[in-house]
Amino acid sequence: MIGRAHVYSRPHINTDEIIPARYLNVHAEAELAKHAMEDIDSEFVSKVQPGDFVVVGEDFGCGSSREHAVWALRGARVAGVLAGSFARIFYRNAINNGFLAIECLGLSEATSSGDQLEVDLASGVIINHTTGATHRFSPIPDFAREMMQAGGLLKSVEKKLKATGSPGS
Amino acid sequence: MSQTITEKILARHSGHDRVRANDLVNAQIDLIMCHDVTTPPAISMLKSIGVHRVFDPTRIVVTPDHFVPNKDIQSALLAKILRAWVEEQGIEHYYEIGRHGICHALLPEMGHILPGTTVIGADSHSTTYGAFGCFSTGIGSTDLAAALATGELWFKVPASMKIIADGLIPHGVFAKDIILEVIRQIGVDGARYMAMEWCGSTIDSLSMESRMTLTNMAVEAGAKSGIIAADETTRRYLAEKPHSKNRAFDAVQSDADAHYDQVVHIQVDQLEPMVALPHLPSNGVGISRVVKDSVVLDQAYIGSCTNARIEDLRVAAQVLKGRHVARSCRTMVVPATTSIYNQALREGLFEIFTDAGCAISTPTCGACLGGYMGVLAEGERCISTTNRNFVGRMGHPKSEVFLASPATVAASAIEGKIADPRKYLETP
CATH class of the missing domain: 3.30.499.10 (Aconitase, domain 3)
Incomplete structure (x- = not known):
């Protein structure tokens, strides 16, 4: 996967900045996408292009449990978030949605907005084609990789319920 | 094991x-x-x-x-x-x-x-x-x-x-x-x-x-x-x-x-009232240092899942009883649940709050997350009993939230700036 970087290296970017609560009265991704990252960068939505990466510092997505944060970024056609580290609910929500969330300590400091990044999932590296640098990222845990490959938690629940012939379905 | x-x-x-x-x-x-x-x-x-x-x-x-x-x-x-x-x-x-x-x-x-x-x-x-x-x-x-x-x-x-x-x-x-x-x-x-x-x-x-x-x-x-x-x-x-x-x-x-x-x-006996300064809950500072800076407020908010239960409202009422909030600091009291609301009403706390110039509302998360019922304008400052003071949490991205206990929020509402609650509380 190749895309441009949008870098916000400050730690503790919280879900209120990713998608402010004033927009939580809807949950359609296309609507949420119009306000993605609005309180940290009001121009983000006009700059982002399909397949781009959001590159951030540590503890990204702290704060509320709103999955709207993941949906807003996905709705804005962001290919994934490359963070120093993630707050747990955001990370969980990303995995459950099959949305790419990669932990790569120090990447945001070594990357500039506009850099061309290539994420190679198989070899576990991020290549910066603008600077030539290569960054090894923390391996995605097996269960998270499986969940992402299965298309997210909902898909795996659907499969499981079909297999067991659950009375709920 | x-x-x-x-x-x-x-x-x-x-x-x-x-x-x-x-x-x-x-x-x-x-x-x-x-x-x-x-x-x-x-x-x-x-x-x-x-x-x-x-x-x-x-x-x-x-x-x-x-x-x-x-x-x-x-x-x-x-x-x-x-x-x-x-x-x-x-x-x-x-x-x-x-x-x-x-x-x-x-x-x-x-x-x-x-x-x-x-x-x-x-x-x-x-x-x-x-x-x-x-x-x-x-x-x-x-x-x-x-x-x-x-x-x-x-x-x-x-x-x-x-x-x-x-x-x-x-x-x-x-x-x-x-x-x-x-x-x-x-x-x-x-x-x-x-x-x-x-x-x-x-x-x-x-x-x-x-x-x-x-x-x-x-x-x-x-x-x-x-x-x-x-x-x-x-x-x-x-x-x-x-x-x-x-x-x-x-x-x-x-x-x-x-x-x-x-x-x-x-060691809790060493503590003094704390205020978390914008924009992180970890920015806690002891009240005696904060009051030196004379932090002027536009709003005081007593509500949320953190601190709007009956004992919180009782403490706020103890501070506000017979006093009035500053003209420049609008003050809201939002009991966390209907039964807390009813109990506060029965205990006479509402009279204390309204006499002090506070607005009281039915339970809602509303203002805590900048939803409604107390949203902040650009440049405004609020002291709040809530749990988060992130950028934009209670309204405009350029507003500021200070987190504190109900006692500290009530005392600050009276003075219109961040205040030490201890002088307003009866010693036990």
């Missing part, structure tokens, strides 16, 4: 004799909390995968709280979707406007939260319920949909951090000051992915209401859960609540030699 209370609860709910930190488990869920913002997306998801019945309607508790009474047409639709779904699924534990409340205050006071259980809520402050010795954590809407469909959910067993709080609580210091001090010490990601387990003589002496203030803000240190083992105080509280009074429960305890990744000691 020894286990923490969190490991024991997760082991028992996942069919294991024992589990260790970082194990992946699929745990049975005893109770699911649903509210108006995060549940409607889960309802759509359930429909999309053809699930027409929830796993067990008796184990689901629903209250609209974030944007009710409806703030606008779109949030009216969310509340309507929630209500229709409750009827369709035959969910008995639904708290409509007039009986509703902020979920994290409402579920405990109705007796829905029992020790030894697993609880999830599609809201980050679901850590609150851990004050009752249960494993409880906040999840997103997809997790919610999965749990509503199957009654179980995947978890990585969290490592535990033990926080030992000892000493008598000084005059003018409250549970809020203790948690702000702990977050100041360990940082907003100091307990990331961990269970924050509280113990010590101070914790033993705290009411359930105060314990909930501690576990409520576990997520502000990045924790997965907060937990306090059930004791006599817990039993007495549960014996009086409608849904718990006749129910048996399993008061699980940590083994004496259980493993903790980190142990934090806090």
Whole structure:
């Protein structure tokens, strides 16, 4: 996967900045996408292009449990978030949605907005084609990789319920 | 081999004799909390995968709280979707406007939260319920949909951090000051992915209401859960609540030699009232330093799942009785639940608040997350009993939120600038 970087290296970017609560009265991704990252960068939505990466510092997505944060970024056609580290609910929500969330300590400091990044999932590296640098990222845990490959938690629940012939379905 | 209370609860709910930190488990869920913002997306998801019945309607508790009474047409639709779904699924534990409340205050006071259980809520402050010795954590809407469909959910067993709080609580210091001090010490990601387990003589002496203030803000240190083992105080509280009074429960305890990744000691008798400065809950500073800066305020807010229970309102009333809030500092009091509202009314607290010039509203999460009923304009400053002071949390990205206890917020409302509550509180 190749895309441009949008870098916000400050730690503790919280879900209120990713998608402010004033927009939580809807949950359609296309609507949420119009306000993605609005309180940290009001121009983000006009700059982002399909397949781009959001590159951030540590503890990204702290704060509320709103999955709207993941949906807003996905709705804005962001290919994934490359963070120093993630707050747990955001990370969980990303995995459950099959949305790419990669932990790569120090990447945001070594990357500039506009850099061309290539994420190679198989070899576990991020290549910066603008600077030539290569960054090894923390391996995605097996269960998270499986969940992402299965298309997210909902898909795996659907499969499981079909297999067991659950009375709920 | 020894286990923490969190490991024991997760082991028992996942069919294991024992589990260790970082194990992946699929745990049975005893109770699911649903509210108006995060549940409607889960309802759509359930429909999309053809699930027409929830796993067990008796184990689901629903209250609209974030944007009710409806703030606008779109949030009216969310509340309507929630209500229709409750009827369709035959969910008995639904708290409509007039009986509703902020979920994290409402579920405990109705007796829905029992020790030894697993609880999830599609809201980050679901850590609150851990004050009752249960494993409880906040999840997103997809997790919610999965749990509503199957009654179980995947978890990585969290490592535990033990926080030992000892000493008598000084005059003018409250549970809020203790948690702000702990977050100041360990940082907003100091307990990331961990269970924050509280113990010590101070914790033993705290009411359930105060314990909930501690576990409520576990997520502000990045924790997965907060937990306090059930004791006599817990039993007495549960014996009086409608849904718990006749129910048996399993008061699980940590083994004496259980493993903790980190142990934090806090000597409470050294504390003074704390204020967390913008824009992180970890920016706690002792009140004696903050007052020197003469921080002028536009709004004071007493509300939220952190600090709007009856004992919080009593303390605020004690400070405000016979006094008046500053003309330049509009002040709101928002009791967390309908029954707290009714009790405050009966106790005469409302008269004290209105005489002091405060506005009182029906329960809502509203202003805490910048939704409505107290949103801040650009450049405005608010001192608040809530739990987050992130950029834009209560309104404009260029507004500022200061977090403090109800006593400190009430004292600050009187002076129109951040003030030390101790001079307004009677010495015991």
